[in-house]
Amino acid sequence: MLNRIEGIVIRAMDYGEGHKIITLYTKEAGRVTVMARGAKKLKSRFSAIAQLFTYGEFVFFKTGAMGTLNHGEIIRSHHLLREDLLKAAYASYIAEMIDRMTEHEAGSSALFEQLEAAFEAIEDGKDPQIVAHVMEMKILEFSGYGPEFEACVSCGRETGLSVLSFQLGGVLCSPCQTKDPSARHIEEGTWKLLRLFRRMDLRRLGKISVKNETKKQIKPILRGLMDTHIGIQWKARNFLDQMEKYEI
Known part of the structure; x- marks a missing residue:
């Protein structure tokens, strides 16, 4: 069966001497895996479109779990992401989140649009750490673990909110702090930013x-929420940690 679909390459793996297996994220079909024959060869017509982060239109035959690429047209190459180590690392982390937290044949146009907007923002020079944090929040929401920032997760009170509980997934008011002794105090400015991340649309991200x-302060908060409720060892995030450690 011949398929034509727009997608973003979120994973690319060498296969054999000259081929690549690419994973696309699409609006309609979620994750799609396609064999791009000869894509490792420089003169291949598939070498450019099979690059990581590429947004394109893909035409492929599919008779089983994996399709075979027949034709492709690049919409946005996002080549600047691949040419800068820091940008590539953050874009890889975002791509890995999409790859590992979404399913085959379960697309989300909203998530697709945020993914493309995240790549555009990083490519345009927006702070990649902030873009990645917004995407972490999107992934928490998408997975059903969106944190509660507006009311106490224990009693529903909307005032006196002072600490964040990773385990309970949201804020606690002063009388309920004892429900989680490990809950951490958050500065007011950080609270405001976290609430902003919750409703932020990356397609409209201005100068931040x-x-x-x-x-x-934000980094360990988002990491604590991700690790508590999703619990995946992210390869790209570990690389980012190494970059920070050695100031690459």
Whole structure:
């Protein structure tokens, strides 16, 4: 069966001497796996469109679990993401989240649009850490673990919110702090930013400047929520940690 679909390459793996197996994320069909024959060869007509992060239109034959690429047209190459180590690392983390948290034949136009917008934002020079944090929030929402920031997760009170519980998945008011002794205090500015991330549309992301001190607070918060409720060892995130450790 011949299929024509727009997708973004979120994983690319060498196969044999000259081929690649690519995983696409699409609006209609979620994750799609396609064999791009000869794509490793420089003169191949598939070498460019099979590159990681490429947004294109893909035409492929599918008779089983994996399709075979027949034709492809690049819509946006996102080549700047591949040419900068830091941008590539953050884009890889975002791509890995999409790859590991979505399913075959279960597309989401909203998530697809946020993925493409995230790549565009990083490529355009927006702070990649902030873009990645917004995508972490999107993934938490998509997976059903979106944190509660507006009311106490224990009693529903909307005032006196002072700490965040990773285990309970949201904020606690002062009287309910004892429900989670490990809950952590969050500065007011950080609260505001986390609430903003919750409703932010990356397609409309303007110039955003976040102080390094605030970013240092946000990172362990999003990581704590991701690790508590999703619990995946992210390969790309580990690489980002190594980059930070050695100041690459």
